[in-house]
Amino acid sequence: MKYILLMSGTQAGVAGYHTWSKQDIEAHMAVLHRINKDLNASGEFIATQGLSDPRQAKLVCGEKNGTPVTDGVFPESKEFLLGYWIVDGASAERAYAIAGQISAAPGPGGRPTNMPIEVRQFASHESKSN
Amino acid sequence: MKYILMMNTMKAGHGVPEWPMKDLQAHIAFMMNLNKGVAERGELVSAEGLSFPDQAKLVRADKNGRPITDGVFPESKEFLAGFWIIDVDSPERAYAVAAQISAAPGPGGAPLNMSIELRPVMSAPPKELL
Numbered sequence: 001m002k003y004i005l006l007m008s009g010t011q012a013g014v015a016g017y018h019t020w021s022k023q024d025i026e027a028h029m030a031v032l033h034r035i036n037k038d039l040n041a042s043g044e045f046i047a048t049q050g051l052s053d054p055r056q057a058k059l060v061c062g063e064k065n066g067t068p069v070t071d072g073v074f075p076e077s078k079e080f081l082l083g084y085w086i087v088d089g090a091s092a093e094r095a096y097a098i099a100g101q102i103s104a105a106p107g108p109g110g111r112p113t114n115m116p117i118e119v120r121q122f123a124s125h126e127s128k129s130n
Numbered sequence: 131m132k133y134i135l136m137m138n139t140m141k142a143g144h145g146v147p148e149w150p151m152k153d154l155q156a157h158i159a160f161m162m163n164l165n166k167g168v169a170e171r172g173e174l175v176s177a178e179g180l181s182f183p184d185q186a187k188l189v190r191a192d193k194n195g196r197p198i199t200d201g202v203f204p205e206s207k208e209f210l211a212g213f214w215i216i217d218v219d220s221p222e223r224a225y226a227v228a229a230q231i232s233a234a235p236g237p238g239g240a241p242l243n244m245s246i247e248l249r250p251v252m253s254a255p256p257k258e259l260l
Contacts, residue, residue, distance in 0.1 A: 060228035
């Protein structure tokens with residue numbers, strides 16, 4: 001079963017991340033890399049991706065004739081996707097366990113961030129990725 | 131340049147839309163045709179549909195790194211319904227694809243004109259973070 005693990009945060013949260021010390025950022029990235037490596041080794045890894053800063057986000061609507069109308073102004077409370085993992089796990093519990101590991105990645109001072117990770121199953125009949 | 135186009139339209143508790151079968155089929159056919167067109171131009175990296183929000187969980191690690199799951203969300207929360215990753219020559223081309231998706235037909239064949247969030251995808255974490 002394919003699951004996507006979504007890491008989201010607000011613009012303020014992203015700004016806070018940019019104030020972390022280099023050492024804390026390195027420790028954080030090291031844990032995420034190790035999680036990716038472990039998922040690769042267990043054959044559960046499908047994809048992971050980080051997204052650009054929310055300041056580069058645009059909202060696009062089609063006009064009546066399909067012409068794109070872009071808007072880049074968002075409410076402060078809006079949660080942006082920061083990155084995601086796609087995993088192929090044997091069960092929902094396994095997907096939750098992986099999300100728990102990601103949630104426990106260290107933040108400032110090495111303390112776990114305990115950030116919430118949204119776990120969603122793919123609508124498999126519409127899946128286009130391998 | 132890689133972009134992710136996100137359809138964030140579903141609200142908490144949302145299930146399969148109660149549209150007439152004919153309208154649902156027209157919507158799906160439109161999306162499949164759109165994917166085909168983008169793939170033929172060599173721009174499609176991946177496209178995925180997600181399960182409905184009633185299956186979503188929020189996962190946090192407890193002190194021991196074990197997952198704590200929660201499935202209760204504020205009614206106003208927007209959920210990711212699906213996403214496309216495309217590799218295109220310009221932001222304008224990405225906006226045009228997003229507008230096509232925005233104009234997908236809904237009930238009675240009228241364009242939905244839903245908002246599509248568009249973000250550049252990072253190719254890799256910045257070197258100084260590795």
